[in-house]
Amino acid sequence: MYNLLKGKKGIIFGALNVDSIAWKVAQRAYAEGAQIVLTNAPVAMRLGEINKLAEECNAPVIPADATKNEDLENLFSKAIEHFGGKVDFVLHSIGMSINIRKNRSYAESVHEDFIKGMDISALSLHRTLAAAWKLDALSSGSSVLSLSYIAAQRTFPGYGDMADNKSYLESITRSFGYYYGKKNGTRVNSISQSPTKTSAGSGIAGFNAFYNYAQKMSPLGNATADECADYCITMFSDLTKKVTMQNLFHDGGFSYTGVSEEVMEMFMDKE
Ligand SMILES: NC(=O)c1ccc[n+]([C@@H]2O[C@H](COP(=O)([O-])OP(=O)(O)OC[C@H]3O[C@@H](n4cnc5c(N)ncnc54)[C@H](O)[C@@H]3O)[C@@H](O)[C@H]2O)c1
Numbered sequence: 001m002y003n004l005l006k007g008k009k010g011i012i013f014g015a016l017n018v019d020s021i022a023w024k025v026a027q028r029a030y031a032e033g034a035q036i037v038l039t040n041a042p043v044a045m046r047l048g049e050i051n052k053l054a055e056e057c058n059a060p061v062i063p064a065d066a067t068k069n070e071d072l073e074n075l076f077s078k079a080i081e082h083f084g085g086k087v088d089f090v091l092h093s094i095g096m097s098i099n100i101r102k103n104r105s106y107a108e109s110v111h112e113d114f115i116k117g118m119d120i121s122a123l124s125l126h127r128t129l130a131a132a133w134k135l136d137a138l139s140s141g142s143s144v145l146s147l148s149y150i151a152a153q154r155t156f157p158g159y160g161d162m163a164d165n166k167s168y169l170e171s172i173t174r175s176f177g178y179y180y181g182k183k184n185g186t187r188v189n190s191i192s193q194s195p196t197k198t199s200a201g202s203g204i205a206g207f208n209a210f211y212n213y214a215q216k217m218s219p220l221g222n223a224t225a226d227e228c229a230d231y232c233i234t235m236f237s238d239l240t241k242k243v244t245m246q247n248l249f250h251d252g253g254f255s256y257t258g259v260s261e262e263v264m265e266m267f268m269d270k271e
Contacts, residue, residue, distance in 0.1 A: 004237040006033035009083040011075065013039050013066065013128075014093030017049045019198045021147060022093035024229035030057040032233055034089070037079045041065045066094050066124035067116075072131035079137070086139035089236040092128055092146040095121045095200050097162045103205070106160045114161050122168035129176045129188070140184040143236045146173060147228075148190040148247060150255055158205040170247045177245035187244040191231060194222035194251045216262040218252030 010029055014022035015038055029036055038054055042063040054061045062078050064071035079087055098113035099106075125146050132138050151159040152166035170190050177188035195201060195211040204210065215222050223231075231250050234240055249255040 001031050001033075004032045004233055004239070005029055005089075008034045008088040008236065009036070009079075009085065010034050010089035010091070010236065011037045011039060011079055011087055012091045012093070013064075014091070015040065015050055015053055016044050016047070016199055019225065020093065021193065021196060021198060021225045021228050022091055023053055024225045025091050025093070025232045026053055026057050026059070028226075028229040028233050029089075029236065030059070032237075034236075035059075035083060037062055037075075037082060039064045039075055066092075066127060067119045069127055069131060072127055073135060076132055076135045076137040080135070086142070087132070087137050088139050088142045090128065090132070090138070090142075090144045091232060092125050092144070094124055095147070095162065095165070097121065097160055097165065100160045100162060100203060100205070104160070106157075109161050114164075117161055118165050118168060121162065121165035122172060125169055126172045126176065129172075129180070133180075133183075138180070138184065138186050140186070141238075141241060142184075142186045143240070144180070144186065144188045145232055145235055146190045148192045149195075150192055150249070150251065152192070152247070153255075156210060158207075158210075162204075173247065174245045181244050185241075187235075187241070189235060189243060189246045189248055191228065191235070192247055192249045192251060192255070193228050194218065194224075194254065196222075196225050196228065198225065213263075214251070214254050217257050217260050218254040219257060219260070220252035222254075223250050223252050 012022050012026045036059045038059045038061045062075050064075040097117040099109040148166045151163035152170050173188050173190045180186035195214050
């Protein structure tokens with residue numbers, strides 16, 4: 001370990017179980033010397049898994065539904081009280097599409113559920129940043145990250161309305177990144193991660209095909225949840241102070257590969 005987050009205090013959303021990307025980020029942040037607060041939707045807490053992580057990381061758990069402004073304001077107030085000061089980093093690791101959960105195709109998305117999914121997966125980032133803004137909860141030079149997927153730029157059948165949610169998430173990242181940069185040097189970025197075997201990932205129809213295809217296409221192979229956690233730590237650290245408003249691909253090179261030899265091999269005419 002490098003003590004990269006020594007003395008820093010952060011809030012981590014979205015650790016549901018040991019597979020969650022947020023779970024790995026929490027473990028890694030704690031190992032790098034950070035003090036953390038864990039949060040998730042009250043309904044997710046009923047599974048109780050998060051308490052194990054809380055014990056391991058010596059972190060309080062403060063429930064918050066990320067679609068409720070009052071929950072988010074309560075979270076930031078309590079976190080500031082617990083830390084005895086402002087928050088230095090935030091991980092927004094939240095995503096859910098009701099249309100995908102109900103196996104509806106993109107064309108048959110139900111719009112009420114589209115809006116709910118967008119609120120959970122994208123607008124929640126705005127709500128989080130706005131709650132912190134109202135309470136002046138983020139320290140100068142702090143760092144906020146959310147997690148995205150390349151379906152924001154390119155179409156992946158089966159990813160449904162989550163593609164639109166991720167585009168919206170990346171847009172909020174840029175917009176709020178501007179205002180926060182001006183306010184106090186806070187950085188706001190998204191990390192666009194490889195397909196990763198988690199509860200949210202496995203809920204996507206054809207997830208295995210996305211995963212295997214990306215594995216064959218990416219020169220470095222798919223990035224794991226642990227590797228994503230490593231990247232998040234660098235972004236929370238003081239080593240990346242001038243990176244903001246970016247969507248950062250963490251995908252083993254998938255996003256810039258036209259085709260790989262392994263994939264070409266599958267389409268060669270056999271003589
Ligand atoms: N797994 C992948 O293949 C992959 C790839 C790229 C990006 N991502 C993104 O990474 C992030 C984390 O997902 P994951 O793969 O670790 O899966 P996960 O299922 O472990 O995490 C999703 C989290 O969102 C939380 N959540 C849902 N509704 C909420 C609400 N109303 N308020 C607060 N929290 C709520 C869930 O409780 C859960 O903890 C998501 O944004 C996801 O889209 C995942």
